[in-house]
Amino acid sequence: MDLTRRKMLALGTSALAMASLGAVPAFASLTDDAIAELTGGADIGEGSVTLTAPEIAENGNTVPIGVEAPGAVEITLYADGNPVPNVATFKFGPLSASRSASTRIRLAQTQNVVAIAKMEDGSFQMAKAEVKVTIGGCGG
Amino acid sequence: MASGVKPRVKVPKTAAAGDTITIKTLISHKMESGQRKDDDGNIIPRSIINRFTADFNGQNVIDVTLEPAISTNPYFEFEAIVPESGEFTFTWYDDDGDVYDTAKKITVS
Amino acid sequence: MQLKAKTIGLVTTLSIACGPVWADPDTDQLTINGDITIITEAAAPSHMEYIDTIYSGWRFRSDETQAVQMDDFDNPGMLGVENALAAWDTEEGSEGKSCASCHGAAESLAGIRAVYPKWNEAKGMVTTLEMEVNNCRETRMGAEKWKYTGGDMTDMVALISSVSRGMPVNVAIDGPAQSTWEAGKELYYTRTGQLELSCANCHEDSYGLMIRADHLSQGQINGFPTYRLKNTKLNSVHARFKGCVRDTRAETFAPGSPEFIALELYVASRGNGLSVEGPSVRN
Numbered sequence: 001m002d003l004t005r006r007k008m009l010a011l012g013t014s015a016l017a018m019a020s021l022g023a024v025p026a027f028a029s030l031t032d033d034a035i036a037e038l039t040g041g042a043d044i045g046e047g048s049v050t051l052t053a054p055e056i057a058e059n060g061n062t063v064p065i066g067v068e069a070p071g072a073v074e075i076t077l078y079a080d081g082n083p084v085p086n087v088a089t090f091k092f093g094p095l096s097a098s099r100s101a102s103t104r105i106r107l108a109q110t111q112n113v114v115a116i117a118k119m120e121d122g123s124f125q126m127a128k129a130e131v132k133v134t135i136g137g138c139g140g
Numbered sequence: 141m142a143s144g145v146k147p148r149v150k151v152p153k154t155a156a157a158g159d160t161i162t163i164k165t166l167i168s169h170k171m172e173s174g175q176r177k178d179d180d181g182n183i184i185p186r187s188i189i190n191r192f193t194a195d196f197n198g199q200n201v202i203d204v205t206l207e208p209a210i211s212t213n214p215y216f217e218f219e220a221i222v223p224e225s226g227e228f229t230f231t232w233y234d235d236d237g238d239v240y241d242t243a244k245k246i247t248v249s
Numbered sequence: 250m251q252l253k254a255k256t257i258g259l260v261t262t263l264s265i266a267c268g269p270v271w272a273d274p275d276t277d278q279l280t281i282n283g284d285i286t287i288i289t290e291a292a293a294p295s296h297m298e299y300i301d302t303i304y305s306g307w308r309f310r311s312d313e314t315q316a317v318q319m320d321d322f323d324n325p326g327m328l329g330v331e332n333a334l335a336a337w338d339t340e341e342g343s344e345g346k347s348c349a350s351c352h353g354a355a356e357s358l359a360g361i362r363a364v365y366p367k368w369n370e371a372k373g374m375v376t377t378l379e380m381e382v383n384n385c386r387e388t389r390m391g392a393e394k395w396k397y398t399g400g401d402m403t404d405m406v407a408l409i410s411s412v413s414r415g416m417p418v419n420v421a422i423d424g425p426a427q428s429t430w431e432a433g434k435e436l437y438y439t440r441t442g443q444l445e446l447s448c449a450n451c452h453e454d455s456y457g458l459m460i461r462a463d464h465l466s467q468g469q470i471n472g473f474p475t476y477r478l479k480n481t482k483l484n485s486v487h488a489r490f491k492g493c494v495r496d497t498r499a500e501t502f503a504p505g506s507p508e509f510i511a512l513e514l515y516v517a518s519r520g521n522g523l524s525v526e527g528p529s530v531r532n
Contacts, residue, residue, distance in 0.1 A: 054313045058463075058532035062211045062478035064313050079209055083175055087209040090218075093200025097160035097219035101202065104211040106173070134462030146331065150322045168328045212481035213325045 031080040035116055038076055039124045044116065049075070049127035051115045052102075060107040060133035068100035069117035069125060075099070076118075081111025107133050145169050149230050151244040155222050159248075163194065163201075164217045167232050167240065173208035189214055191233040197226035224248050273457050274308035274466075279526070282321055285415045291522035296422065299453055305523050306466035306475075306531055309457070314478065318530040326407060326476030326528030329400075329483040333408035336401065342392030348405075351389060355412055362406075362413040362525045366514040368426045375429040375514055378406050379485070379505065397505040398488040407474045407483055410527030417524060418471050420517045433515025436508060442499030448516070463532070468493075470513070471520040472529030483528055486513055 035044075052066035067075050067090070077087040090101045099117075107113070114128040150164040167189065174186025188208055194201040201220045220228070225248045231241045279287040289305035297303075307315060321327045337348040337355055352358060362378065369376040376384070379397055382405055386392040395402040422430040437448045451460065452468030459465070474483040487504035490512060494501040502508040 054311065056311065058311050058314050059478040061481060064316075066217075082209055084207060084209065086207045088207060089205040091200075091203040091205075093195070093202060095196050095199050095201045095221050095223075097221045100219060101204070102215075102217040104215050106209045106211055144332075146328070148322070148328075148331075164322050166322065166325065166328070168325075213328065215323070215325075 031078045031085040031114060034078060034085045035114070038116060038118075042124055044124045044126045046126055048072075048119070048125040049115050049117045051113065051127040051129045053113050053129040053131050055130075056132045056134060057107060058134065060109070062104050063107050063131060063133075064102065065105050065113060066100065066102040067115045067117075067127075068098060069115070069119075070099055071119050072099040072117035072125070073120055074118045075101070076116050077105070078114040078116070079105065079107055079111055080114060081107070081109045083108065087113075107131055109133055145232075145234070145238070145240055147230060147232060147240050147242045149228070149242055149244055151228055151246060153245075154247045154249060157223060157248050159222055160219050161222060161246075162217065162219055163228070164215070165192070165194070165230055166213060166215045168213055169232075169234075171206075171208065171210055171212045171214060175208065187235050189232045189234050192216065193231045194218070194220070195229050195231075196220060196222065197224070201228075222246055222248055274304045277308065277312070277315060279305070279307055279315070279319065281319055281414060281526075286524075287415060287526050288417060288522070288524040289526075291417075294518065294521040297519060299449075300467070300519075303469065303520060303523060304456075304467055305520075305526060305529075306469055306472055307526065307529060309464045309466040310530075310532060314530060314532055317478075318526075324476065324528065324530055325481070326474065326483055326530060327411075329404035329407045329474070329476075329528060330411050332400075333404040336405060337408065342386065342390035344389065344391040346390045348385070351385075355408055358409050359412045360416055362410040362527065363416045363418050364420055366420060366426075366429075366510060366517060368421065368424065370425075375426050375510055377486075377505075377510055377513055378409060379487075380510075382406070382409075398485045398491075400482075403474045403483045403485045403488075406485065407528040410474065410525055413525040414527070415524050417522055418517060418520045420514060420521060422514070422518045426514065429511045430514050430518060432508075433511035433513070436512045437515055440497075441494055442497030444497045446497045448493070448512075467519070468516065469520045469523060470516050471523040472526045472531070474527050475529045475531045478530070478532050486516075 049069040057063040069075055074089055074091040076089040078085045079087050087105050088103060092099050110132045112128045112130050114126060117125045119125060145168055147167045152161050155161050169189050172184055172187040176184045178184050186208060188206060190206050192204040192206060202218050206214060228244045229241060231239060233239055279289050281287060289308050291303050293300045293303045317323050340347045365378045366375050379402055382402060383394045387394055440447045448468060451465055456465050456467045470486050473486045477484050487509045490509050491501045491504060
């Protein structure tokens with residue numbers, strides 16, 4: 001394989017990204033606080049929540065997000081880089097089918113979207129996804 | 141923000157008993173976040189829809205709390221079980237106290 | 250100019266290295282409501298010297314943005330169409346008429362969007378849809394004119410576009426419209442502003458490349474009015490022209506000015522063969 005300049009750049013970037021993932025705490029503290037308030041400090045498991053979000057949002061003003069967590073009674077969405085981390089809470093009633101919902105949200109910058117599901121047994125599950133928010137062309 | 145707010149919902153007209161159906165809702169609303177400033181540098185006060193509910197024959201399907209991070213013209217898609225013929229009711233609650241609602245009938249065969 | 254040349258140069262290097270992912274429009278096909286087939290790719294009209302194939306801006310957008318336009322319920326631009334449908338039936342002005350009084354159903358205007366801007370014999374000039382809407386309001390309804398890029402106007406143009414969706418754009422560029430078309434072409438290739446950019450620099454020479462994080466389209470206007478995720482409202486063609494010219498750091502022409510009318514005719518003619526798809530959804 002020819003190691004072009006572009007590929008070098010790409011390799012360099014991903015190495016950097018890996019390094020920073022290890023170094024930086026997973027959430028901003030405002031989001032930690034908001035999640036702690038929801039869970040009362042209980043352990044949060046992973047694996048039961050599916051969070052659907054674009055890897056790159058063409059505009060941060062309108063980003064399509066979907067969540068699904070079979071067995072959840074409610075799901076709360078957070079955006080850890082927004083001025084206010086809470087985004088929405090979906091409480092599922094008796095006639096809810098799949099415990100899923102989709103909406104469109106605002107993201108002020110590249111950040112993690114976090115979904116915390118409260119399950120029927122009172123335990124908590126989470127999923128998160130990084131969404132890169134891009135800046136438009138010439139500002140127009 | 142009471143002017144120009146118009147709810148839209150998409151619900152199938154018919155279903156079989158116990159079927160899962162997909163519902164979509166969209167309401168025209170600015171969702172002023174309270175984070176923006178006007179040309180004079182003053183904060184534009186928050187004015188959003190803060191809650192949305194969907195019920196069927198008096199039983200809840202979904203109850204959503206909205207924060208300012210929900211985009212202009214709030215859009216939701218979710219699934220419901222329809223045990224019998226009846227009516228879905230959809231309600232949006234505005235910060236200014238206004239309530240917008242709409243209803244859709246569905247026939248179960 | 251130095252800066253611009255460098256920027257485009259850099260982008261070119263990157264996109265060659267990483268293959269066609271960035272360099273071209275995608276290959277997705279657009280059908281709206283599972284029903285209206287939209288032509289998003291066509292052979293360029295013969296008057297275009299430097300481009301062989303024309304593409305709708307839809308083909309340059311991400312899958313998520315594309316999806317919003319594929320169902321009218323999901324497309325917030327249709328909120329504007331609904332507003333206009335109410336206005337369509339509203340009697341206004343000294344004559345007590347509505348649009349419906351003369352035109353009947355809005356569907357009676359199917360095909361109109363596809364051929365505008367168009368030569369207006371009575372006025373002796375090329376007119377846009379916005380001008381014709383105001384012409385109706387003033388002379389037939391005795392009502393106040395709408396602001397050229399105002400919400401009422403853009404909603405109404407979206408309604409008139411929506412009933413022509415799927416029909417190929419086919420504006421006339423010869424006959425009495427020819428001199429206006431030529432003036433528009435002249436503008437298209439004229440560099441403006443401190444950045445010294447013409448329409449062609451970005452939308453003809455560089456479409457498919459990235460301008461910062463944005464995938465540059467051909468600047469086609471078959472999808473206007475367009476609902477932008479950026480400002481969450483319907484945007485008119487002339488408002489978009491103004492934004493583009495402003496971004497070259499130039500004093501812009503006014504919406505509704507002879508310059509923008511001519512430019513609209515010319516840019517529309519570069520899309521002859523693509524389907525009308527307004528109200529579209531873009532970033």
